[in-house]
Amino acid sequence: MTQKIKLCLIDDEEQTLEKLRDLIAMIPGFHVEFATTDPMLGLDFMLAGKADILVTDIVMPHLGGLELINQLSELKIPVIICSGFTKYALEGFMVDAVHFVEKPIKFPMLSKGLKKASFFLQRNPNIKEFLKKKYVIFGEKGSHKRQMIMLEKIEYVEQQGKNSYIFTTDLKKYSVTNNFQTTLNKINLPTLIRIHQSFAVNVLQLKEIMPKECVLASGKILPISRIFKGELLDIMNDRLLT
Known part of the structure; x- marks a missing residue:
């Protein structure tokens, strides 16, 4: 059996959500994975990659x-x-919405919109996997805003108390309330290496390594601790030209 396309429905009226569920149930190949009257819950659901199409x-x-x-x-x-x-x-x-359906919602227009959206998915079959490897999602506590951070732009991460700070090559700084290891695990960037109890650096941004510190391409200087230096040197020595 072909796997159904997963939908997320967001509308502040429960009656509209019920109408959408009823109509979508009559359209083969689609499944309502999540429906909510809270747009923030819907946004987080979509950012987590749990649905293919948003209505x-x-x-x-x-x-x-x-x-x-x-x-x-x-x-x-x-x-x-x-x-x-x-x-x-x-x-x-x-x-960049693919279709507009006027309320009160009618079956032909909704069906047409879902078919257009499914064609878009067929043209971009691996987009979600690609994005998982390219981006991390950042959201400030208590804020409705979510931001996409390109993994390759991460310069280094610093832990200060209960907060992790992510610094990027475009001179931006993001704060998250996590312990250091949790933050690094969520970023999941293979080139992000721990160099100190409170610092991890993207090795692609390294310019120079010295006994107790390193210099980044931006000119920033970060400390290196003896405990974490060995792994960094192993990685760099593997590419060493002498």
Whole structure:
């Protein structure tokens, strides 16, 4: 049996969600994996890669549909907008929505939108796996905003107390409340190597290694502890030219 395409539905009206569930149940090849009236829960669900297509309203409290779509833009996830406000149709297509379904929702338009979204998935079959290897998702505690950080732009990570700070080559700094090892595990970047109790560096950003510190391509100097120096030298010596 062919695996069904997983959908995430977001709308602040439970009645609309029920209508969508009923209509989608009549369309072969699709399955409602998650439905919520809370756009933040839907955003986190999509960022976790648990659904293939997003169907969302535009006008919602706390986090509007257009902002939500913008936060997912790097993932290239096909989005279908369902709204009673046709004035948002053009704005939806400007944020790369694949289809607009006007409320009250009618079966032919919804079916057409899902087929268009499925064609998009067929053209980009490995997009989710590619993105897992290229990005990490960052979200500030208590904030509705989520940001995509390209793994290759990570310069180094520093632990200060209960917070981990991620520094990038474009001079940005991100803070997360995690212990150091948890942060490194979640980033999951093979070239990110621990060099100190409180520092891990992307070895691709290294310029020079000295007895007790290293110099990055940006000119920043980070400490190296004796405990972690051995692994770093093993990696570098493997590529050493003499």
